[in-house]
Amino acid sequence: MRRDDVLWAVASFLGGVALLAAGVYQHRWAPAPLFAVPLALTCLGVAVRRSRPLLALGLGVVAFAGDFAMGFSLGTVIVVTDNIYAAVRYGPRALGRWMLGITSVFAVVAGVTAGILMREVEMAAVILVQCALVGTTPVITGMIIRQLEEQAAAERARAEQVARLAELDRTAAVQAERARMARELHDMIANHFSAIAIQSTAVLSRADLDGDTVRTVLESVRENSLQGMTEMRAMIGLLRGEDEEAEAVRRRVAEAGELAERAREAGMEVRFHVDGEARDLPAPVDLAGYRIIQESLTNVLKHGGKAADVVVGYRPGAVTLTVDNPLDDAGRPLSGEDVITGAGADAITGTGTGAGVVSAGAGIIGMRERAALVGGEFEAGPYGGGWRVHALLPTEEFA
Known part of the structure; x- marks a missing residue:
């Protein structure tokens, strides 16, 4: 039993006793003190109204x-109405429908019986209304309150579910943004730093390089450094919300020729070809295509590749990107994710140093993710005795 129910039962009993003392009762044969017995039973039902609602109803009926x-x-009679109300509100759900039918039939039968016995229509109507007030009204009230409570509980559950879904969406958005930032940082910074590390390793590993060769390498190192700084500023501007600055330096597939030129400066033989009529591409496709070509050429440079064929194909509703890397000196197809051993020296002089720069293995993953984000297709692996990276990026859905 709950404490507030017990207190309410005591207050109900005291109120009922006060009504008995005031003479608010009609008796046939029993003295007034005897009416306190059924009153006590109903008040006992009030005390157990939440914990034992069916018991409360039984006590009220008796x-x-x-x-x-x-x-x-x-x-x-007043306290009995609380017994009925508590049974409907806290008892089994089906009890409310049964009690509504029972109390309605009881009110009609009582009214008709009174009318027949007293032969007065007015009295029959009064008895019917009184029985309805005593029996039917508490039932309807209990059903309404119970329905409102269930609706409130359902709304709370729905609100909690919406909050959980919002949290899941927020977490997914954070994870997606982290992955996007990781790709951007890898493509913008790691690629430039890889070229710088490879070229500087080549210079340090050879003492017999002439001044012109050293100057060419240092100019390439400087160019990669400036490019890395520029793209890092663009990334910082994007994170700060400086959209205009970030858009101003957005990379495009049309600038892939500059990537080929920088690779040539690093000592690679790059054959660049555009198939089809060049056109403006949607921003997401432009950036994805540029980064895929950039990462592919960087991987060729990392792994000692001396040549690469780059083909940009403009097709109806799509653009294709193909980067072929032929066999190395040992006749092996070059993988984009292996350990780099002296690639800088190979790229410039054709002689390895064995320095051992380890790849992070994120290049292929990042390129595949970029292609998937724009709804494209991506393949990378041995092809025709070499290594091929091929991507097909659709453009129509962004039009």
Whole structure:
């Protein structure tokens, strides 16, 4: 039993006793103190109204029958209505429908019986209304309150579910943004730093290089450094929300020729070809295509490749990117994710140093993710005795 229910039961009993003391009852044969017995039963039902609602209903029915047999006590009848209300609100859900039918039939039968016995239509109507107020009204009230509570509980559950879904969406958005930033940082910084490390390793590993060769390498190192700084500023501007600055330096597939030129400066033989009529591409496709070509050429440079064929194909509704890397000196197809051993020296002089620069293995993953984000297709692997990177990026869905 709950403490507040017990207190409410005591208050109900005291109120009923006060009504008995004031003479608000009708008796047939029983003295006034005897009416306190059914009153006590109904109040006991109030004490257990939440924990044992069916018991409360049973006590109320027994008390009402006993009170009616002795006469009529207003206090007992009032408390019985609480017993009925509590049974409907806290008891089994189906009980409300049963109680509504039972109390409605009881009110009609009582009214008709009173009309027949008293032969007065007015009295029959009064009895019917009184029985309806005592029986049907508490049932309807309990059903309404219960329905409102269930709706409130459903709304709370729905709100919690929406909050959980929002948190999941937020977490997914954060993870996606982290992955995007990782790709951008890898493509913008790691590629330039890889070229710088490879070229500087080549210079340090050879003491017999002439001044012109050293100057060419250092100019390429400087160019990669400036490019890396420029793209890093663009990334910082994007993170700060400086959209205009970030858009101003957005990379495009049309600038892939500059990538080929920088690779030539690093000592590679790059054959660049555009198939089809060049056109403006949607921004996401432009950036994805540029980064895929950039990463492919960087991987060729990392792994000691001396030549690469780059083909940009403009097709109806799509653009294709193909980077072929032929066999190395040992006749092996070059993989984009192996350990780099002296690639800088190979790229410039054709002689390895064995320095051993380890690749992070994120290049192929990043290129595949970029292609997938724009709904494209990506393949990388041995092809025709060499290594091929091929991507097909659709453009129509961004039009």
